[in-house]
Amino acid sequence: MPEFITYECLAQNIECEPLSAVHQLEYEEWLSVWEPKYGDQLPEAVKYQQDNRFGYIFIMRDYLPTGVLGMLLASFFAAYMSTMSTQLNWGASYLINDFYLRFIRPGAPRKTSIMASRLSTLVLALLGLAVTSQMNSIAGVWQFIMECGAGLGLVLILRWYWWRINAWTEITATLAPFIGYAFAHLGLDWVFPNSFFFTVAFTTISWIVVMYATEPEPQSTLVAFYTKIRPGGSWKPIQWKVPISENIKPGPPSIVLFIYWVLGIAAVYGALFLVGSIILH
Template identity: 40%
Template sequence: MKLTLLDYTIIVIFFIISLLIGIRASKSAGKNSSEFFLSGRNMPWWLLGVSMVATTFAADTPGLVTELVRKNGVSGNWVWWAMLLTGMLTVFFYAKLWRKSGISTDLEFYEIRYSGKTAGFLRGFRAIYLGVIFNIITMAGVCLAGAKIAAILLGISQAEMLIYSSIIVVIYSSLGGLKGVLLTDFVQFIIAMIGSVWATIYIVNLPEIGGMNTLLSQSSVATKLDILPDFSNTESLITLFIIPFAVQWWSTWYPGAEPGGGGYIAQRMLAAKDEKNATWATLFFNFAHYALRPWPWIIVGLASLVLFPDVESINQTFPNLTSEMQGEDVAYAAMMTYLPAGLLGIVLTSLIAAFMSTISTQLNWGSSYVVNDFYARFINTNASEKQKVIVGRITTVLLMLAAALFSFYLQSAKGVFDLLLQIGAGTGLLFILRWFWYRINPFSEIAAMLISFLIALFFFLNGKMDEPLVTVSSSVQLITGVVITTVGWIMVTLLTKSSDQETLDNFNRLIFESENKFKNIGSKIIAFLVGTIGIYCVLFATGNWIYGETSKGIIFSILAIVSIIIIQQLWKRKLLE
């Protein structure tokens, strides 16, 4: 399809704004590594919270949600909705602890929590493991999604798309540091939400769709509307509901939903003004990510079933898609081709914004690991602040290049999602307990990483074989990884020595001060449960209002308000400190 001059104008204006923000922020970001990676630790909760949400609003997320809806209905989203429990655990138990630590990256945690040379080795090893390997896989998935969108809406190849977008995102990420990322995230989130909601309204009212009531009554859509899975369908219940809630949320490490906090979520918490801002930022993120944002994508996914009932119909409409780029996740971009001039420009800009927001965050986060936890710790311990910033900028370029190249080996948003879950399978419980269980040591973490990665590598390569050695579902693969990895690292923990007592005492004084580490544990558990229920109620209320189920919408809305009041009272009485 062809874009109009108006569409191109909107896109160009967005690029100019992004570059200007990066150039403006570079004046302070280049001063020292603290400014470049943590923006001087002076950021307010609302800016950090929006940045967290914008980062998870990746180019692949609308495609992932669309794929889940087309294959398993609305209830298919429980594979990621269940991760809300992980997020709320971070809000009420770990956000303040991270900010209290005063570290620059979450990997510095290892040398204040553990003792000996193995603590330093673990920090450097995980810097490369997460900041480079894991990070490249994550960004490659986003690059693939961006390439699919570009192929349909712009008619350009994957290589062309990656060259154009990489140049822009690398420039403002390497110039502006975290402050540049945060400011552009704020702009990008606003554009993304406006584009997403507006596009959904327009698509629902297309003559081919006929409005919301007609859409919901379509035979291909009516069977996909249930928010909860069919409890009479054992396979669906286990895959979409039981495994995510019973196993996945606490046992797997996934970007943006790390048990106990971590990655770019921890980076945002560490950049907060204080502990209160760190907590509120994380709470806003979980509310917006799970309750505020999903429904426009879900509705578009449902509408796509009317216009593109199967993958073959998409392939026939867009013959330029290569076999590697075909799939259910392409349906979201395919639906955007029905938008008029101007609105198409806004939506395409929002998708570009989503791509850039995620990639810029991953680049800044990954380079912070390489610089602070590898280069300055092991390669050049006397590195000046200017040298650190230069290395950070070089790393940004190299990470982007590697991610772009690896994206050619991936195929679908759900495939990337499953791969990342599998790599982190079985490590989650360790990250939850390491703040409290003194026996956990560097060998525990090394064992968890190696075991989970080797299992994930086996299943990944096995799936690429013409005749796989084993044929099992992704759910069985996940449980296998969780069980073997969890048992493995617990055994290593019990067979090896804990950190020395002096290190443990210093850690407890820094993080918990003179207080009991389980202070107000009962109130925090209540807040965790009530907060989780409250956000789910907002999610359910929104869905039922859209479906025209007024009575259910009112009930869930009231329950959400009650949840807010309970948490406010707990905070007011200082029972969550």
């Protein structure tokens, strides 16, 4: 497609400069091929060629029945509001329970802690509004979230299956991506996806070093956790310290958990494509 042909010009959203004689011939030749195929939807087809992410919107508009389209839009709003609510409540719970009530005012009255929670929720919402006002695209937001959380996911999973993961490991895995992100973008001048791979490697090395440089959680804590949760995976050093009981059975071995994980992913993705196939066919 010629570079001088844009969605804005075809849709007459802006006043475009007249074409030169050469460009006019090229435009007419292109139009003779594309217009019979797309008709009135030619501007949308051009927009999709320029950025194929718009294809999702066009499919929603052109192929979904009215009721299904309304349900989809309602689900978008519900997902957005639930995400906002979760993140604000989650952040406020950290600030109040893990910081305010622990270090600033231990034993504060319930009324005071509730008021502090409401204020912290408001502050977090205002900070989020300030940050999002500086972002230019959703893709940029997702890349930022991916890179600043790069490497943390492995720790969040392994903590359930490996007794050696401690609190310092999780703290390191939470903070290290921000350092790696800043160094990759500001120091090395790398962009996504190279910066993402660097941040993952930096975070992984950091939490592994910190994990082996610090002591594991107290044995009493690990034994109590195993007794209550009975996790699978690499918990045998702790399992041997738990008294034998009919009510305490070891969790599945790691290979079985891995198979469950693969089957779970296949089930979720299969259900997504199944629903799409039923709706569109």
